[in-house]
Amino acid sequence: MMRIAIVGPESCGKSTLGKALADYFQCGYVAEYAREYFAIHPHQHYDIHDVISIAQTQYQQENAMATEYAHLICDTSPLVCRIWAQVKFGHCPIEIAQLESSVSYHGILLCAPDLPWQPDPLRENPENRAALFDIYLQHLSAGSTPFRIVTGHGKQRLACARQQLSTMGIVL
Known part of the structure; x- marks a missing residue:
């Protein structure tokens, strides 16, 4: 089982890239559950509590898809929920931290914010995408999972x- 996360x-x-990669590699794709929620x-x-619920369901959907496919492209990860919680509410709940430590990719x-902003009713941060990108970069740099921009x-x-x-040696 091989999982690739897009954050x-x-x-x-992220979603456009995830779908395109899944189509290209003919593998499973786990959509971002927040939109459905x-x-x-x-x-x-x-x-x-909504962010926790989203993270938990996303994790469950990923694990369910993992039983059907040998390779998965995941449009988000617990890291996204961690950063979302930290930025919006000032902390990461233990439930999200536990999910983050229990899944491995x-x-x-890491998608750079070099695309034009597209308004969407679910989006909240048009002005600080570069700062958010830096937060992702810091978290990923401190971890052990290989990542690329x-x-x-x-x-x-x-x-x-x-x-x-x-370049990460990943062949799907």
């Missing part, structure tokens, strides 16, 4: 991601 600030092309629950009044792709637009971004997976 980064809002509006940096907020389609059911009102976004404007969420709290830390063979590699992580993905840049570029359109097909260039997909090609960059494929090249970066190759």
Whole structure:
């Protein structure tokens, strides 16, 4: 079982890249559960318990997909929920930290915020994407999972991601 996570600030092309990689490699794709969650629950009044619930369900969906596919592209990870909780609420709940330590990825792709901001009712941080990117970079640099930064637009971004997976020795 090989898992690749795609992380980064809002509006940096994670979902588009994840779907494109899954199509290219003909492997499983785990969509970002937060979108589904907020389609059911009102976004404007969420709290830390919502972020925990999102992280837990995302983790469950990943594990369920892992029984069906040998390779997974995951559009988010517990790290995304950790940073979201820290930025929005000032701390990371133990439940998210535990999820983060219980899942392992063979590699992580960190999407640079070099794409134009796309407004979306679920997005909250158009002005601080560079600062959020730096937070991701710090967390990933301190960890042991190999990661690479993905840049570029359109097909260039997909090609960059494929090249970066190759530099980590990941062959899907």
